[in-house]
Amino acid sequence: MATLYNVVFEGKILPGKELGEVKKALAGVLNKDAGTVEQLFSGRPVVLRRAVDAATGEKFQKNFRAAGAICALKPLDGNAEGGGGTEIQAPAPAAVSEPKALAPKKRPLPGGKIILSNIETVPGLAIVEHFGLVSGSTVRAKHVGKDLLAGFKNIVGGELKAYTELLQESREEATQRMTEQARQLGANAVVNVRYSTSSVSAGAAELYAYGTAVRVE
Amino acid sequence: MELAIKLIIFLVLVVTGYFAGSAAEKKHYRSIREREKALLNLPAVTLKTPPYANEEIAESGLVCGSAVISTDYFKFFLASLRKFFGGRLRTYESLLDRARREALLRMKAAAGDADIIVNVRLETAPIGGKENAKGGVMSVEVLAYGTALKLKHR
Amino acid sequence: MKFTPRELAENVNVSPGSPLKELFKLAAALLALLGAVYLILGLAVDWIAPRLSTGFEEKLATAFSSRLRTKAGHEASAQAVQGYLDELQEHCGRLPYRLKAHVDSSRDANALALPGGHIVVTRGLLETVGSENELVFILAHEMGHFAHRDHLRAAGRALVMLMISGLLFGADSGINEVLGQALNITELSFSRRHETSADEFGLKVLVCHYGHAAGAADFFRRIPADRDPVRFGHYFSTHPENERRIAHIQRIVQEQRVEAGPLVPLPDAIRELPTGR
Numbered sequence: 001m002a003t004l005y006n007v008v009f010e011g012k013i014l015p016g017k018e019l020g021e022v023k024k025a026l027a028g029v030l031n032k033d034a035g036t037v038e039q040l041f042s043g044r045p046v047v048l049r050r051a052v053d054a055a056t057g058e059k060f061q062k063n064f065r066a067a068g069a070i071c072a073l074k075p076l077d078g079n080a081e082g083g084g085g086t087e088i089q090a091p092a093p094a095a096v097s098e099p100k101a102l103a104p105k106k107r108p109l110p111g112g113k114i115i116l117s118n119i120e121t122v123p124g125l126a127i128v129e130h131f132g133l134v135s136g137s138t139v140r141a142k143h144v145g146k147d148l149l150a151g152f153k154n155i156v157g158g159e160l161k162a163y164t165e166l167l168q169e170s171r172e173e174a175t176q177r178m179t180e181q182a183r184q185l186g187a188n189a190v191v192n193v194r195y196s197t198s199s200v201s202a203g204a205a206e207l208y209a210y211g212t213a214v215r216v217e
Numbered sequence: 218m219e220l221a222i223k224l225i226i227f228l229v230l231v232v233t234g235y236f237a238g239s240a241a242e243k244k245h246y247r248s249i250r251e252r253e254k255a256l257l258n259l260p261a262v263t264l265k266t267p268p269y270a271n272e273e274i275a276e277s278g279l280v281c282g283s284a285v286i287s288t289d290y291f292k293f294f295l296a297s298l299r300k301f302f303g304g305r306l307r308t309y310e311s312l313l314d315r316a317r318r319e320a321l322l323r324m325k326a327a328a329g330d331a332d333i334i335v336n337v338r339l340e341t342a343p344i345g346g347k348e349n350a351k352g353g354v355m356s357v358e359v360l361a362y363g364t365a366l367k368l369k370h371r
Numbered sequence: 372m373k374f375t376p377r378e379l380a381e382n383v384n385v386s387p388g389s390p391l392k393e394l395f396k397l398a399a400a401l402l403a404l405l406g407a408v409y410l411i412l413g414l415a416v417d418w419i420a421p422r423l424s425t426g427f428e429e430k431l432a433t434a435f436s437s438r439l440r441t442k443a444g445h446e447a448s449a450q451a452v453q454g455y456l457d458e459l460q461e462h463c464g465r466l467p468y469r470l471k472a473h474v475d476s477s478r479d480a481n482a483l484a485l486p487g488g489h490i491v492v493t494r495g496l497l498e499t500v501g502s503e504n505e506l507v508f509i510l511a512h513e514m515g516h517f518a519h520r521d522h523l524r525a526a527g528r529a530l531v532m533l534m535i536s537g538l539l540f541g542a543d544s545g546i547n548e549v550l551g552q553a554l555n556i557t558e559l560s561f562s563r564r565h566e567t568s569a570d571e572f573g574l575k576v577l578v579c580h581y582g583h584a585a586g587a588a589d590f591f592r593r594i595p596a597d598r599d600p601v602r603f604g605h606y607f608s609t610h611p612e613n614e615r616r617i618a619h620i621q622r623i624v625q626e627q628r629v630e631a632g633p634l635v636p637l638p639d640a641i642r643e644l645p646t647g648r
Contacts, residue, residue, distance in 0.1 A: 120264055120265060120266055127268075127372055128372070128373065129372060129373035129374065129375050130260065130262060130264075130268075130372055130373070130374055130375075131260075131374075131375055131376075131377055132260040132261055132262060132374070132376070133260075133261045133262060133263065133321070133337060135317065135339075135384070136383065136384060137310065137313055137314065137317070137384050138305065138310065138384075139305065139306040139309040139310050139313065140303075140304065140305055140306065141299060141300040141303055141304065141306055142303045143301065143302050143303030143304075144300070144301045144302075144303075146303070177383045177384055180383045181379060181383055184377075184379055184380055184381070184383075185377045185379065186375075186377060191263075191264065192262070192263040192264050192265065193263075194263060194338070196339065196340070196341060198341040198342065198343065198357075199343065200306075200309050200312075200313065200341075200343055200357055201296060201300065201306070201309065201343075202300075203300050204296070204300055204306055204309065206309065206313060206341070208313070208317075208339070208341060210263060210337075210339060211263050212262040212263045212264050214372075235390075235391075239390075253378075254378065257376040257378065258376050260374045260376070268372040291390070291394075292390070294394075295390055295393060295394050295397070298394070298397040298398065298401060299393075299397060301397075301401065302397060302400065302401075305386055307385065307386045307388060307390065307393065308390060310384060310385045310386060311385045313384075314382065314384045314385050333374070
């Protein structure tokens with residue numbers, strides 16, 4: 001199996017860049033709001049993405065550099081899957097228990113990624129408590145120009161790229177809203193996630209994501 | 218003149234929609250928040266397997282709640298403008314949010330004194346007025362259903 | 372598994388923002404966009420219209436010009452009007468059109484310039500005019516419209532706007548109707564500018580033909596204020612409009628120091644129209 005990495009951001013920005021600008025640029029790159037980006041600069045290392053391969057990691061680094069910040073790729077070992085949604089310092093090749101000892105695990109630290117799972121559990125972890133249903137929804141429309149083009153495409157057939165994009169954006173936003181709710185409740189994972197699409201209005205797509213917010217360890 | 222009459226009717230609808238609609242929405246949200254607070258202790262989860270052993274469960278049953286909520290004319294007009302330019306339809310977001318929360322609350326209310334509702338699913342369907350023919354939906358129906366469980370000892 | 376009930380502080384599922392502000396922003400953007408399209412179209416049409424050859428226009432017009440056949444009984448007056456047109460064209464207002472006269476049996480006094488060089492005058496008009504000079508002025512006015520290709524500009528712009536809105540909103544949506552009526556009004560007001568320049572052209576031709584400008588504004592003066600404006604067609608959309616045009620004509624006459632002269636009575640042949648419909 002190829003080596004996997006965690007993408008860790010330690011608040012470093014490129015020399016000569018202005019902090020405010022970098023934060024704004026990062027908000028755009030990561031598609032998060034200003035508040036979340038602030039938390040990235042809390043002074044503590046934040047794990048942005050777990051267990052990605054080298055190519056994805058490099059893509060992250062490139063995007064960050066474009067925004068004016070530096071993120072690090074910390075190789076992770078075999079089965080040292082992130083414990084309890086906490087940040088991990090570069091885990092030295094060690095047993096799973098080490099991350100627990102390093103960082104507090106009672107609450108998800110700001111910037112920690114919420115684990116999403118489509119099954120009842122998060123494999124490898126145990127659910128300790130749950131907070132009920134959380135949901136995220138969004139309704140979006142493409143502008144009328146793309147609608148017209150899609151209308152023409154109907155004649156030829158094939159993928160309507162504009163609408164695929166639209167629904168992808170909607171899905172990401174809905175998922176992000178759902179994890180935002182989970183975070184507010186103090187959860188660090190959402191299990192049994194379900195998606196539902198409906199067309200509330202012609203030309204507009206509504207996407208709904210819902211699941212159970214839990215805390216895993 | 219025909220044009221003037223049409224414009225006047227349209228303006229009246231939009232203005233009525235705005236004021237009456239916002240008032241109705243605020244009232245509805247207030248009611249939703251109150252009931253959510255009251256029903257806070259009844260969890261609704263999407264987990265399929267009840268987090269209790271079979272012996273602990275006294276009874277179970279299917280519960281559901283549904284609601285059909287409609288927007289006002291102002292929101293509809295605003296949404297048509299929005300669809301022209303693309304982007305987020307804020308007005309429909311609140312419509313769906315209200316409808317879903319209402320449906321969930323009704324489901325929870327139907328569960329009576331259950332301890333937990335598992336495998337909650339939500340179905341959304343647009344229900345149209347005559348605008349539906351032209352593609353402008355003004356109301357949406359949400360159905361929430363799950364299995365309510367009552368534990369033996371509590 | 373423990374359950375911890377917690378309340379959500381804010382509602383993430385509804386984006387913040389006041390709907391009124393959004394409405395104003397979007398409406399302003401839409402109006403600006405439509406305005407820009409209208410302006411650009413206006414410029415484009417103004418640029419294309421003069422370049423459209425009259426031969427091409429006549430070909431387009433054959434679609435409906437067959438319906439303009441003068442009814443039986445009016446042929447004599449139609450011929451007489453055609454005679455005037457030919458004379459005016461030959462000596463005073465050379466146009467790249469072959470102007471054709473038609474007489475309509477309507478009782479309302481009206482004159483129309485239609486694409487392809489067709490001028491329609493109504494029986495009501497022929498009955499109402501007081502002198503030959505008046506009729507000649509009216510005909511010359513219509514010739515002015517042709518000279519400036521006014522009919523093409525108005526039709527072209529309105530047509531394209533309606534087509535675009537039909538494409539975007541659906542052919543029979545409410546917006547299309549509203550736009551159609553709004554365009555009707557704006558085109559009406561645009562054509563007022565064209566009317567004035569057609570008046571000037573007509574005046575020029577009138578003076579050329581008779582040597583003086585008597586009778587030019589008579590038609591406008593003839594219709595008193597309390598008569599139903601609608602009955603008199605596009606000439607009389609508003610009474611203040613008439614006043615303005617009379618004043619304008621008089622101003623030009625004074626500036627150019629055109630002399631007064633006698634009014635030529637209209638030959639009876641034109642007035643001898645069959646009674647009744």
